Amino acid sequence: MSQLLRSYTTVVWVVLVLLTGFSWWLGHSSASIQYSKGPQLATVFMFLVALFKVRLVGLNFMELKHAPLPLRLLFELWGAGVCIAIVCLYWFNAA
Amino acid sequence: MNARVIEAKPVSTRHIPGELGLWIFVLGDMLVFGLFFSVFVFYRAQNPELFMQSQATLNSNYGALNTIFLLTSSWLVVLGINAARKNLNGLAFKLLLLAMLCGAGFISVKVIEYSEKIHAGIGLTTNDFYMFYFILTGLHFFHVLIGMVALAVLCVIARRGISKPSDLAILEGGASYWHMVDVLWIVLFPLLYLMK
């Protein structure tokens, strides 16, 4: 058990939980940022963090790091595509 | 990311988790959720004030807590599958059971959240934000319920032990599906609860 726990997977899980906490904090404090574009930039940053988390889960938990390249590529494409779509629709419509 | 790969896994041979066909479903499902996400942001941009006001009535602690539940559940599933591969059947069973417990935690929080909203008189037709909130989280919730059934099947297989290749394929396939549910929530959390 302890051998299992001391694996790379556990490091990934800790990073994921910390990033979730960070996003949660960013969501609460971004309204009080003085800079006029602050909340917008914080939102874009949140989705970049989400993309990073998605990749951590995909590559490590879903084992796509060791999967045939096309499969991994489709997953990466999804992550990048969703992130770009959300950020562009958000930025160019709101600004 | 590649610096600390210490798993006892052959890196040279590339391996499809589960079976190829399953990935048609997983990627197809993710594609459709991606479309839903984009449509949400598009509608949000038409009426940002309304979406911001409605979002402010959500409790983002619930969203964060549920993210932690699913992340932990996914992590336990990974440990469980690795244990099953090493034929540690009892341990694998326990880990997957704990993963189900986290899934149950997610479901409980979601039920509390839904009932709070419904008691406050907020529903699917309240406004566009809540339409998306209920439909996106509702479809995701449906996936969680199916995932719980899948995890129960994985528990049974893990307890019995891997006796044939198809057992391993089912374990990996079910795990991949559960991780997909996690991935979708990772995007839904900032989308519905956090973005400004």
Added chain:
Amino acid sequence: MNKRSQLICLWAAPLMGVMVTIGWWLLAKFVPPPLPSSGAAEIAELFRQNTNGIRVGMILLVAGAGLFAPFIAVISAQIQRIEGSPPVLAYTQLLGGAMSIAIILIPAMLWTTAAFRPERNPELILLLNDASWLIIAMTFSPAVIQNVAIGLAILGDKNQPPIFPRWVGYLNFWVAFLLLPAGLMTFFKTGPFAWNGLLAFWMPLVVFAIWFNVMFITLLKAIKRQPDVGVLR
């Protein structure tokens, strides 16, 4: 074996596709759908402007819907090869398909009724049009049941090689899931989940087209590979 009759039944499907496309889409001009938010006067005007287009279009839709039956039967015949006896999933699929045909025929005849006397009270035309759209676009359960039955059968296939590729089973589950949002259109007159919306109309339409083509091609291959002699196993 009965390969020839299976192939005849299978080729009814593209014929159906052509008739439905010409009738429902080009002649009746029901794609893109009239707005669910339109008032009685606007909807009645559509039926007055295009009375004969709708009448002929609906004849083609009715004819095309009938041709769905042999196609459904071929799916069940191939599922039966997987299941052996009793073929409950084949029956389930068959019943789901039969209900699917009904939810095309009923709105086709309601639209026909509206176009029969286009000069009638616009409120009644609106009612018939509402009923038609809700029946044809919202009734998700027959198709979902059909897809789940097909998916379960394919994934349970023990034949070597399998009758259908396994990914077709997963595809059917995916389709079943995508048809679910259509069930929500009862709540909305505008937006992505209304009967003309991106997620309740266009997405299911594209998904149905993908499903239809995949099933056609894999059925064609399954029939051609079927052994010529002997009875169903």
